[in-house]
C-alpha cells in the first residue's frame with residue numbers, strides 16, 4: 001500500500017529514533033519531517049528516556065516544550081552527540097540543501113557542534129545533483145542590493161545560471177530567528193556544492209547558505225518499499 005507523505009515522515013522519524021540512546025545530547029531539527037521525529041521522541045521521553053536537546057529554531061523549541069522534552073543550549077552544552085534533522089535535497093556524499101523552513105543558520109551551527117548528523121526525509125528528496133530546489137541564502141538586511149549583486153557576480157564567475165527571489169511572509173521579507181533575510185537562489189544544478197558554498201560564504205553580506213557539506217553521516221530515506229539508509 002502506498003504511504004502518504006505524513007506516513008513517510010513518521011517512518012523516517014521512527015527509524016531515526018532507533019539511533020537515540022539514553023543520556024544523549026541531541027541537536028533537534030526543524031521542518032515537518034523533524035517534527036514527526038520530535039513527536040515520537042516526546043513519547044519516548046514520557047516513557048522515561050533521558051535526553052537533552054538543543055533546538056534549531058524557535059518553532060522547534062516551542063514544540064519540544066509542549067512535549068516536555070528537556071532543552072539546553074550550546075552555551076551550556078557546546079558538544080552534542082547526535083543531530084537529527086530534515087533536508088530539502090540530499091545529493092552525492094550526503095551534501096544537502098537545507099533551509100526551506102528558514103532555520104538553516106541555527107541548523108548548521110547545531111549540526112557542526114554534533115559528533116554525528118542523521119538526515120531524515122522521504123526518498124523523493126534524494127537526487128543525483130543538487131540544485132533543483134532553490135538554495136536558501138541567509139543575508140544581512142544592511143546593504144542588501146550590493147550583496148545581491150555580489151551573489152550574481154559569484155554565480156557568473158562559477159559559470160552557474162542564477163535566478164533569485166527574496167523570501168516573503170505576508171508580503172514582507174521573511175525574517176529568520178537571527179533577524180536576517182533569506183534569498184532563494186535557483187541555480188538549477190549545483191555540481192560542486194563545496195565550491196559554491198565557499199564562494200558564497202566569502203561575500204560579506206552573506207551570513208550562511210543552506211548547502212551542508214561534510215556534515216551528515218547517515219541519511220534515512222522513507223519510501224513505498226520501506227526504509228533505505230545511505231552512509232556518507
Ligand SMILES: O=C(CO)[C@H](O)[C@H](O)COP(=O)(O)O
Nearest residue numbers: 031032033086099100101103
Ligand atoms: O531545512 C529545513 C528547515 O530550515 C528543513 O529540514 C527542510 O526544509 C525540510 O523540511 P520538511 O521536512 O518540512 O520537508
